[in-house]
Amino acid sequence: xxxxxxxxxxxxxxxxxxxxxxxxxxxxxxxxxxxxxxxxxxxxxxxxxxxxxxxxxxxxxxxxxxxxxxxxxxxxxxxxxxxxxxxxxxxxxxxxxxxxxxxxxxxxxxxxxx
Amino acid sequence: xxxxxxxxxxxxxxxxxxxxxxxxxxxxxxxxxxxxxxxxxxxxxxxxxxxxxxxxxxxxxxxxxxxxxxxxxxxxxxxxxxxxxxxxxxxxxxxxx
Amino acid sequence: xxxxxxxxxxxxxxxxxxxxxxxxxxxxxxxxxxxxxxxxxxxxxxxxxxxxxxxxxxxxxxxxxxxxxxxxxxxxxxxxxxxxxxxxxxxxxxxxxxxxxxxxxxxxxxxxxxxxxxxxxxxxxxxxxxxxxxxxxxxxxxxxxxxxxxxxxxxxxxxxxxxxxxxxxxxxxxxxxxxxxxxxxxxxxxxxxxxxxxxxxxxxxxxxxxxxxxxxxxxxxxxxxxxxxxxxxxxxxxxxxxxxxxxxxxxx
Numbered sequence: 166x167x168x169x170x171x172x173x174x175x176x177x178x179x180x181x182x183x184x185x186x187x188x189x190x191x192x193x194x195x196x197x198x199x200x201x202x203x204x205x206x207x208x209x210x211x212x213x214x215x216x217x218x219x220x221x222x223x224x225x226x227x228x229x230x231x232x233x234x235x236x237x238x239x240x241x242x243x244x245x246x247x248x249x250x251x252x253x254x255x256x257x258x259x260x261x262x263x264x265x266x267x268x269x270x271x272x273x274x275x276x277x278x279x
Numbered sequence: 280x281x282x283x284x285x286x287x288x289x290x291x292x293x294x295x296x297x298x299x300x301x302x303x304x305x306x307x308x309x310x311x312x313x314x315x316x317x318x319x320x321x322x323x324x325x326x327x328x329x330x331x332x333x334x335x336x337x338x339x340x341x342x343x344x345x346x347x348x349x350x351x352x353x354x355x356x357x358x359x360x361x362x363x364x365x366x367x368x369x370x371x372x373x374x375x376x
Numbered sequence: 377x378x379x380x381x382x383x384x385x386x387x388x389x390x391x392x393x394x395x396x397x398x399x400x401x402x403x404x405x406x407x408x409x410x411x412x413x414x415x416x417x418x419x420x421x422x423x424x425x426x427x428x429x430x431x432x433x434x435x436x437x438x439x440x441x442x443x444x445x446x447x448x449x450x451x452x453x454x455x456x457x458x459x460x461x462x463x464x465x466x467x468x469x470x471x472x473x474x475x476x477x478x479x480x481x482x483x484x485x486x487x488x489x490x491x492x493x494x495x496x497x498x499x500x501x502x503x504x505x506x507x508x509x510x511x512x513x514x515x516x517x518x519x520x521x522x523x524x525x526x527x528x529x530x531x532x533x534x535x536x537x538x539x540x541x542x543x544x545x546x547x548x549x550x551x552x553x554x555x556x557x558x559x560x561x562x563x564x565x566x567x568x569x570x571x572x573x574x575x576x577x578x579x580x581x582x583x584x585x586x587x588x589x590x591x592x593x594x595x596x597x598x599x600x601x602x603x604x605x606x607x608x609x610x611x612x613x614x615x616x617x618x619x620x621x622x623x624x625x626x627x628x
Binding site: 167174213214222232236239242245246 | 401403414426427428430432439440446451524592
Binding site for chain 1: 281282285286288289292293296297299300305308309312315316319322323325326327328329330331334335338339342343346347350351353354
């Protein structure tokens, strides 16, 4: 169980490395999506209680095990949907850019550098 | 026992993420990114967060992959000149890229 | 090579920042105080069985309002950058050919696949499954306060149902006018329900202006099912519209 934040951190590092080194614009967006997934895994791991159960109540006698914290779950719920919307927006910009020059390589768009 | 499961899942996730960023074929990259999200939803279940697992499986693994593939097919369709006024409808057949 | 070196330095810095968080990490032994308070109050005050739903809709309702706004802004951005044109049947043929070609099918197969659209299996299956998926999505967001699930999950399932319908019949237009009307109405009713909470109950987005009902029944937990259903419809139609815009078009 202690490994899960490490897995999330590893995903963030891999995604960041991918975003910085890949020359294909589509792969940069994929790297961003992987960073997003890693961050969400780490946040949900913050809410876990050892031996906990999901916070769905039954209205009956209390469960023997403690409940998992519901607040990080609620925040990550929102964050996942926003991640999708931002990824879709990034992809529309990639598609628009790529249609002006016909290539997905970032190094072709050098005339914007000063 | 749980540690073994988490170790295997983590290894799958990390390998899929590396394949997604390094592979040359774009379709394979997109599908690997979908696999990362799918294994992440299993990890959310292990962490006793079923709402987040449902959302991640539906959004990260299904809709994100569909959005990526639609964008990719949009980039590969024939006749993608930028100038709309001079685009002819002769229907150039072979796709670029 | 300087680029690679800088990238390596940045990634190493990021890893060094994340390292203390990973190494000294211990899980909680018991539910944290705020979470325990929310869980207890969601049972006594609100009558919602799913504590995460209660947190998302009520206790963190302003975050959900912000999320709905961000979704709307992103959808507006996508709609602004990509314009839609009417799809002609000739173009559906072209799309079939290009999709076949870039999926790696051999050229002879591609030209035989093109002009037919989707296969018989896909057409029949999508006509059969799309209504079932709609029903399932509606079930998920109506029961959001009782079982794991809720507005976002149900909305995404509905968007997937629309995408399945698109795959089954690619040369049919999606009714964009209807969808944008439904989406705008859902967004407006979300704010209206919040203001109703302000006027009739304790504060903005307080769902207790409807009776809490019996715990575990469908019509319970005040206005939470209504609020979450509205959020689910909005998210579903919005995502379906975004995915539809990204489909191959003839011209941008």
